[in-house]
Amino acid sequence: MKITLWGVRGSIPTSGPDTRHYGGNTPCIEVSEDGWTLILDAGSGMQRLNSSIKLENKRVDILLTHLHFDHIQGLGFFKALFNPEMEVHIWGPASTLTSLRSRLGKYFSPPLFPVHFRDLPCKLHLHEVENSTFTIGPFVINSRYVTHLGPTIGFRISDKHAVLSYIPDHEPALGPKGLSKDLKWLSGSDLALNSDLLLHDGQFSSEEYKNKVGWGHCSMEDATAFAALAGVKHLMLFHHDPSHTDQQLDKLFRDINHIKGGKMKLDLAVEGTEINLPKVVK
Amino acid sequence: MAYDIEIILNRQLADCLSIPVFITDTKGNLLFYNEPAEEILGKRFEDTGEMPVEIWSTIFKTKEFDGSDIHPKDLPLVKTLTEQLPFHKTFLMESLLGKSEKISLTSYPIIGRTGKFLGAVAIFWRQKEE
Numbered sequence: 001m002k003i004t005l006w007g008v009r010g011s012i013p014t015s016g017p018d019t020r021h022y023g024g025n026t027p028c029i030e031v032s033e034d035g036w037t038l039i040l041d042a043g044s045g046m047q048r049l050n051s052s053i054k055l056e057n058k059r060v061d062i063l064l065t066h067l068h069f070d071h072i073q074g075l076g077f078f079k080a081l082f083n084p085e086m087e088v089h090i091w092g093p094a095s096t097l098t099s100l101r102s103r104l105g106k107y108f109s110p111p112l113f114p115v116h117f118r119d120l121p122c123k124l125h126l127h128e129v130e131n132s133t134f135t136i137g138p139f140v141i142n143s144r145y146v147t148h149l150g151p152t153i154g155f156r157i158s159d160k161h162a163v164l165s166y167i168p169d170h171e172p173a174l175g176p177k178g179l180s181k182d183l184k185w186l187s188g189s190d191l192a193l194n195s196d197l198l199l200h201d202g203q204f205s206s207e208e209y210k211n212k213v214g215w216g217h218c219s220m221e222d223a224t225a226f227a228a229l230a231g232v233k234h235l236m237l238f239h240h241d242p243s244h245t246d247q248q249l250d251k252l253f254r255d256i257n258h259i260k261g262g263k264m265k266l267d268l269a270v271e272g273t274e275i276n277l278p279k280v281v282k
Numbered sequence: 283m284a285y286d287i288e289i290i291l292n293r294q295l296a297d298c299l300s301i302p303v304f305i306t307d308t309k310g311n312l313l314f315y316n317e318p319a320e321e322i323l324g325k326r327f328e329d330t331g332e333m334p335v336e337i338w339s340t341i342f343k344t345k346e347f348d349g350s351d352i353h354p355k356d357l358p359l360v361k362t363l364t365e366q367l368p369f370h371k372t373f374l375m376e377s378l379l380g381k382s383e384k385i386s387l388t389s390y391p392i393i394g395r396t397g398k399f400l401g402a403v404a405i406f407w408r409q410k411e412e
């Protein structure tokens with residue numbers, strides 16, 4: 001499983017000299033295996049993916065965790081949507097009342113976007129998923145609702161070699177007692193269980209989180225504790241706060257050094273990183 | 283397997299409330315009760331953990347106001363579990379000290395985003411002594 005991080009920033013694209021190292025693009029991850037390609041979220045990182053992606057089998061699958069703008073804003077610029085030979089599958093969370101098509105259609109329509117959904121020339125297939133298991137080529141994918149704002153799912157992606165878990169927007173510590181130590185009562189725990197790599201929300205420092213309870217995100221400390229409880233082998237903190245410069249991220253990361261412990265590898269996600277699972281190459 | 287997010291969030295809410303709250307699965311097995319509910323049950327969640335429906339349902343001694351027994355199928359929570367609708371009833375309940383107390387019970391079904399029935403919540407309202 002080859003994984004490329006095209007966008008690791010949360011909330012809003014934040015490019016500039018202060019974010020050059022960790023990157024300013026919002027979530028977009030490419031996962032490939034045996035000529036099959038999955039794209040996890042369609043943030044502004046999609047634009048970087050556009051220039052490098054090789055679509056060998058005329059099919060691409062986009063897995064959306066939720067429809068907050070930082071996770072879909074790159075979608076309209078994805079080149080495969082405008083190629084009549086391409087089969088594009090979009091998988092996203094089911095909601096109570098509105099279909100995925102009509103929710104995405106709010107973005108794919110004027111005045112927000114000039115092209116209507118129905119006018120996209122590709123062969124487009126939409127799939128609503130909830131607590132589901134589905135297969136795409138060599139990948140078996142589990143999706144489950146997690147604690148965030150609005151219908152939001154996380155993904156667990158397995159191939160014959162490795163397991164990748166992706167929970168970019170997640171507040172597992174919501175509640176008066178913080179993070180549950182009992183996995184049964186811990187949102188997202190079965191997605192992350194014993195995975196080789198977990199990309200997880202680590203938007204805030206624990207100090208910042210005190211004033212952001214209920215915003216749907218996670219402190220770096222809670223994310224680390226969550227991953228350790230779930231037996232994750234390698235945690236990459238993801239969805240960096242747009243107000244955090246490279247320098248601040250480095251400092252925040254140094255500050256959580258004391259809780260690292262155990263065998264789990266821990267680092268901050270860096271835009272442009274390529275990972276081969278199970279072997280990690282930076 | 284972790285519980286559905288709707289169950290987890292109901293527990294988090296219950297943990298913040300000063301009114302007794304019981305959360306069950308679709309069969310009525312008790313998944314969680316909060317601290318105010320511990321007082322009614324006379325047990326601590328920390329000690330018991332989850333409880334099968336056969337066990338926890340026998341702890342309560344309930345009566346109609348005329349002293350007759352309440353048929354289990356007339357209890358709000360039982361009705362919620364069978365009909366997947368909210369119910370409310372006021373009745374007498376024998377406290378752990380053997381005293382009869384006027385209790386109101388509201389129960390509602392937990393129906394998730396996709397319309398799936400996931401469990402039920404029962405809230406006890408203790409009536410003030412006049």
Ligand SMILES: [Zn+2]
Nearest residue numbers: 010011070169
């Ligand atoms: Zn986000």
Ligand SMILES: [Zn+2]
Nearest residue numbers: 066068148169
């Ligand atoms: Zn979000």
